[in-house]
């Protein structure tokens with residue numbers, strides 16, 4: 001099974017991807033993790049990634065695709081993509097890479113959520129600097145310590161309201177068109193991203209276990 005998760009920042013893609021990968025034994029491929037892994041491996045590709053990151057530049061699509069391709073080659077056939085594709089060009093390139101291997105995507109799940117909810121959610125988010133675990137502010141105790149590794153949690157600086165609004169605009173402009181792209185291919189599933197991670201996951205699971213209505217299902 002090959003799944004892509006779409007949705008604006010703060011829709012809960014990372015959390016849902018983790019839950020899905022556990023439930024169905026899928027490899028969770030997030031571009032952030034792939035880039036970090038490449039840098040830590042320190043081969044020629046990793047060095048190229050590092051040079052872009054050190055200059056504060058975006059890592060080009062071609063490199064991200066190269067990383068994805070090698071993961072898809074070496075790891076099983078079942079994966080969930082989170083954070084990629086982010087625009088139409090990337091979606092078309094991804095489809096080409098898969099086609100060359102005689103593969104295609106099975107499900108594209110779009111987590112729908114409005115800007116006001118995203119702002120509320122992200123502003124109250126705390127991150128562990130050591131293990132990357134994300135907490136809602138109402139989940140952390142007064143000492144603000146990571147339950148997994150004990151590190152002191154912090155609030156991400158890019159979770160400032162204006163930065164969030166800006167990321168939401170970028171999403172609307174570049175990522176939103178993917179919804180129509182995948183709808184045309186007949187593999188788009190709309191899921192409400194409101195409520196707790198558990199509630200959202202219940203809706204997603206219904207897609208696989210429950211009544212399997214295509215397009216516009218909630």
Ligand SMILES: [Zn+2]
Nearest residue numbers: 128131146149
């Ligand atoms: Zn931690």
